[in-house]
Amino acid sequence: xxxxxxxSRTGRPLxxxxxxxxxxxxxxxxxxxGYSRLRMDDVAARAGVGKAALYRRWPSKSALALHHLxxxxxxxxxxxxxxxRGDLREVAADFVTRMxxxxxxxxxxxIFIELMREQSLQHTFERICLGPExxxxxxxxxxxxxxxxxxxxxxxxxxxxxxxxxxxxxxxMLGGDGDRALIDRVADxxxxxxxxxxxxx
Numbered sequence: 337x338x339x340x341x342x343x344s345r346t347g348r349p350l351x352x353x354x355x356x357x358x359x360x361x362x363x364x365x366x367x368x369x370g371y372s373r374l375r376m377d378d379v380a381a382r383a384g385v386g387k388a389a390l391y392r393r394w395p396s397k398s399a400l401a402l403h404h405l406x407x408x409x410x411x412x413x414x415x416x417x418x419x420x421r422g423d424l425r426e427v428a429a430d431f432v433t434r435m436x437x438x439x440x441x442x443x444x445x446x447i448f449i450e451l452m453r454e455q456s457l458q459h460t461f462e463r464i465c466l467g468p469e470x471x472x473x474x475x476x477x478x479x480x481x482x483x484x485x486x487x488x489x490x491x492x493x494x495x496x497x498x499x500x501x502x503x504x505x506x507x508x509m510l511g512g513d514g515d516r517a518l519i520d521r522v523a524d525x526x527x528x529x530x531x532x533x534x535x536x537x
């Protein structure tokens with residue numbers, strides 16, 4: 337079974353008490369020592385669970401860390417604001433908010449390295465994060481077309497890259513702040529691209 341569901345790979349349910357203990361231990365250690373120094377043995381010891389049981393549920397520390405960050409990484413529903421610019425600002429605000437959370441910001445660059453190495457982890461990340469993000473951006477574009485703000489659907493994959501790429505680079509590589517200015521810049525950039533694509537049809 338997937339570790340996302342809180343079940344072991346042998347199908348044995350993970351008790352709520354044990355799951356909470358592992359989650360608390362993982363997040364506390366990530367805050368204290370960072371991802372690079374996180375050790376499964378330390379998580380097991382702090383949570384009071386056997387190391388073998390921990391590995392049955394999460395085969396690597398990257399799987400363990402990702403599982404307990406799922407709630408922070410999963411996108412929220414983007415509300416209909418009545419305008420394309422307003423909707424795009426909602427999308428940008430969600431990307432900035434999620435990537436700015438301290439525990440996400442502390443480990444996301446290293447998690448991304450692991451994602452390139454572990455195919456199963458990449459599939460999980462695509463299912464819980466990337467896929468839903470793309471689908472929500474699609475709905476935002478469909479609303480813009482239905483309103484007449486756009487004459488045709490824009491390139492959704494490129495739009496996704498315009499949201500995720502600049503936010504990640506600004507926060508994690510350039511040391512910028514996740515403030516209103518960043519949200520507005522990203523929204524304006526995507527809006528300009530969509531308007532250009534609409535005029536080219």
